Amino acid sequence: MKLYPFMFRQLISLSSILVFILLQQTLFAQDNAIPRIREFQVPLGTHPHDVAPARNGSVWYTAQQSGELGLLDPLTNKTHHIALGKGSAPHGV
Numbered sequence: 001m002k003l004y005p006f007m008f009r010q011l012i013s014l015s016s017i018l019v020f021i022l023l024q025q026t027l028f029a030q031d032n033a034i035p036r037i038r039e040f041q042v043p044l045g046t047h048p049h050d051v052a053p054a055r056n057g058s059v060w061y062t063a064q065q066s067g068e069l070g071l072l073d074p075l076t077n078k079t080h081h082i083a084l085g086k087g088s089a090p091h092g093v
Contacts, residue, residue, distance in 0.1 A: 040072055042079055050092045062090035 042048055046063035048070065053059050059072040067088040068081040084090055 038074070040074065040077060042070060042072070043081070046070060046081070049090070062092065064089050064091065 042061075042063070043066075045066055046068065047065035048061040049064040051059055051061045057074060059074065061070045061072065062068075063070045063081060066081070067084050067086070067090070069084060069090060071080045071082075073079075
C-alpha cells in the first residue's frame with residue numbers, strides 16, 4: 001500500500017489523539033479505588049435485563065419476563081415493581 005502525505009498526516013493525528021486519550025486516562029485513573037461487586041436477589045420470574053443506577057443510589061431495572069419495571073434499594077435489599085401492562089416485555093431503562 002502506498003502512503004500519500006495526507007494519509008501520513010491522518011495517521012500522525014490519530015496517533016496523537018490516542019496518546020492524548022491514554023494520558024488522560026492515566027491522569028484521571030484512581031489507583032486506590034477497589035471495585036466491589038455485590039449480588040442482589042430479585043423475585044423469581046422477573047428476569048432482569050437492563051439496569052440504570054439512580055442518583056440516590058437505587059437501581060432501576062427491567063423485569064423483562066414479568067413485564068415490569070423494577071426498583072432495587074441496595075441499602076435495604078428490597079425491590080418494588082411497577083406493572084407495565086399485559087404483554088409487555090421491557091428491554092431497556
